[in-house]
Amino acid sequence: MKIDLLNQIRETNPVVLNISNFVTVQDVANGINAIGASPIMSEEIAETDEMVGISNAVALNLGAFSKPQVDHILAMGKAANAQHKPLVIDPVAVGAISYRKKVALDLMNQFQVDVIRGNAGEIAALAGVAWDAKGIDAGSGNQDVVEVAKAAAKKQNCVVILSGETDVITDGEHVARVFNGTPLFQLHVGSGDMLSSIVGAFCAVSDGDYFEAAQTACLVFASIGQIVADQLKEERPGTFAARLMDELHLASVADIEKIAQFD
Ligand SMILES: Nc1ncnc2c1ncn2[C@@H]1O[C@H](COP(=O)(O)OP(=O)(O)O)[C@@H](O)[C@H]1O
Ligand SMILES: Cc1ncsc1CCOP(=O)(O)O
Ligand SMILES: [Mg+2]
Known part of the structure; x- marks a missing residue:
């Protein structure tokens, strides 16, 4: 774990x-900003190449898309x-809505994602495993x-983060787990969306090791929530x-090292 990526x-x-x-856009922008990266949002397909050109990572959130937005995401x-x-992609509610699952899988057939970040209900749906997902939440299984x-x-064929009480991070072979966090994350809509975009920030400084970037992002975000x-x-x-916004800005590597629990 390279906490120094922070x-x-x-x-x-x-x-x-x-x-x-549209639900969590402001939290996501401010979360990226507070941790020390620079957010930019886009809603116009014509600016895609230029936007990607100035960016160090791209995070696609499937939280509330319309058909034109699917073209933009693609x-x-x-x-x-x-x-x-x-x-990075966040497949919001693909475990609960079959249309979303179909769109997410179609998209991922047409480009290669580096990291998928979702809760258990979402990741189970993408894996084709039976699970009782509940709306945007993990549900039970x-x-x-x-x-x-x-x-x-x-x-x-990518890194997957299955977040929850314990975050599981895997490339399909290696597995890391992060035990930090707080149930208070579940009382704030947008916690998962923030994490997904913050994973993008860690990927941007990771020299291509997205497994390490994903683990570190999970540890930093969950630990800051716990603080x-x-x-x-x-x-x-x-x-x-x-x-949470304050501590995303203020927490130091040493603060996180003091409470970090992972394997
Ligand atoms: N019960 C819990 N205890 C501790 N941390 C949690 C708990 N549930 C979620 N988290 C943390 O909340 C953050 C968002 O994850 P999650 O709730 O799974 O996403 P989503 O909002 O997309 O469902 C992660 O950092 C995760 O570790
Ligand atoms: C409530 C809601 N509806 C569509 S997207 C969204 C936000 C989901 O945010 P998160 O998965 O981070 O809790
Ligand atoms: Mg979510």
Whole structure:
């Protein structure tokens, strides 16, 4: 685990280009900014090549797309591949809505993603494993999440992050787990979207080791959430969200090393 990648983000301020969703766009932009990278959002297909050209990573969020946006997402994924920019996808609710699953799989047949970041319900759907997903949430299932994540990674030939109480990160062979975090993340819509784009920031400074970038992003994000939760005496979702932004900016590598739990 190379927690020092956090300092590299802060030193080099990489540009993370996002197709976001209207629900969480501001959280995602501010989350990227607070951790030390530079967000840019796009909603116009005509600017795709130029946008990808100025970016150090591309994050595609499938949270609330319309048909024209699917064309835009496709163009963005293809441009990221053509320009050798790291590509992350967040397949929001593909476990709950069959149309979304079909669109996500069609897209991933037409470009190669480097990292998929989803919750258990989403990753199980992409792996073709039975799971009872619930809307944007993970839902429930009794399959081993490590095996689910590995199956998805092998199928899509990329790194997969299956996030949750424990984050599982795998390239289909190697597996890492992050045990930090807080259930307060579940009380803030957009936690997963923020993580996915922050994974993009870590990929941008990773020299092509996306497995390491994905692990480190999970450890840093979950640990920062845990630091905030430890400051609160009770469950306060609003305060959690505001302080999460503060700590994304303030937390040091040493702060994270003190509480990091992973294998
Ligand atoms: N029960 C939990 N305990 C600790 N951390 C959690 C828990 N649930 C989610 N997280 C953390 O919340 C962040 C967002 O993940 P997740 O909730 O799985 O995404 P999504 O919002 O897409 O469903 C991750 O950093 C994950 O580690
Ligand atoms: C509520 C909602 N509806 C469509 S996208 C979205 C946000 C999902 O955010 P996250 O997966 O990060 O909780
Ligand atoms: Mg999500």
